Amino acid sequence: MKIFLATGNAKKIKEIEKILHDFDVEILSIKDGIEIPEVVEDGETFEENSAKKALEIAKYLNMPSIADDSGLCVDALRGDPGVYSARYSGENATDETNNEKLIKDLYGIGNRKAKFVSVITFARPNGEIYSFRGEIEGKIIDEPRGKDGFGYDPYFYVEEYKSTLAEIPEIKNKISHRAKALEKFRQNFQDIMKKW
Numbered sequence: 001m002k003i004f005l006a007t008g009n010a011k012k013i014k015e016i017e018k019i020l021h022d023f024d025v026e027i028l029s030i031k032d033g034i035e036i037p038e039v040v041e042d043g044e045t046f047e048e049n050s051a052k053k054a055l056e057i058a059k060y061l062n063m064p065s066i067a068d069d070s071g072l073c074v075d076a077l078r079g080d081p082g083v084y085s086a087r088y089s090g091e092n093a094t095d096e097t098n099n100e101k102l103i104k105d106l107y108g109i110g111n112r113k114a115k116f117v118s119v120i121t122f123a124r125p126n127g128e129i130y131s132f133r134g135e136i137e138g139k140i141i142d143e144p145r146g147k148d149g150f151g152y153d154p155y156f157y158v159e160e161y162k163s164t165l166a167e168i169p170e171i172k173n174k175i176s177h178r179a180k181a182l183e184k185f186r187q188n189f190q191d192i193m194k195k196w
Contacts, residue, residue, distance in 0.1 A: 001193075003122075005029040006036065006057035006067040011150045016068065018173050019182045023189070028063075036060060041083070046070065046119040047131055049083060054123035062125050066185075070118035070177060072152045074102070074140060076111045085151070095151055102152065103142055112139040116156065116165075118177035120185050122192065130192055134180025138165075 003025050005013055013029045020027060028034060039056050043049040046069040054067035071085030081088035081102070089097035106112065115138070121131040136158070144154035146166025153166040158175070165172045173179055 002026045002028055002063055004034065004036075004057060004061055004063050004065045006039075006053050006065045008036075012068065012178075015173065015176075015178060016066070016182065019179055020186075023186070034061070041069065043069075043083065046083060046117055047121075047133070050119040050121040051123070051129050051131055054121040055127065055129055058123040058125045064125075065123050067121050067123070068118055068178060068181070069121075070116065072102075072114060072116055072156070074106070074112075074114040076109045076113075077105060080105075099144070099152060099155055102140065102155065106140060112141070114138055114140050114156065116152075116177040118181040120178070120181040122185060130185070130188065132181045132184035132188070134177045134182070134184065136175060136177045136180065 005016055005027060007013060008030055013031060017027055030036065036057050037060060039053045041049040041053065043052060050067050050069035053069065054065045057067065058065035069083070071082050073079045073082050087093045089101040116136050118134045119131055121129055123129045138156045138158045140155050141157045141164065145164045146154050148169035149166030154164050156165050158165065161168055161171060165176065
């Protein structure tokens with residue numbers, strides 16, 4: 001069976017492909033020359049955005065689709081940047097400008113507790129959707145560490161590993177919010193396929 005990864009983020013595609021490498025499916029993405037429309041992520045939750053993206057692309061391609069909506073939720077910022085994580089510093093946001101804004105917004109604040117959240121949605125063209133949520137807890141540090149992550153990874157410190165996610169890429173693919181959401185999807189995959 002062919003499943004399309006509904007994201008334009010090349011690093012996210014690579015990460016999801018690694019996590020799903022042993023699935024008995026053919027994973028397709030924009031890397032295969034398949035063009036997809038831009039989906040406006042206007043939901044108020046990760047669940048809403050993930051489901052909307054997966055379903056719109058599944059219907060557009062007439063192919064099962066997997067979408068991810070994920071982001072950073074910081075306690076001291078009342079859960080922000082949340083669903084706005086990718087555009088936290090504005091419409092033309094980059095990883096650098098988002099991280100600069102994050103550290104500036106946390107200046108002088110002692111509570112640095114945060115979590116990454118990922119919601120993976122599998123959708124079929126007929127409208128069926130299945131969503132799975134994963135989280136990882138950590139804290140925000142002031143100076144970036146590690147070269148292998150993306151987004152907020154260099155600033156997200158995981159106490160258990162005494163490292164940021166950008167310092168432990170192989171471990172990240174096992175413990176991350178996305179890995180946990182995909183593992184829930186994996187555990188339910190056979191049941192989902194029976195309903196095909």
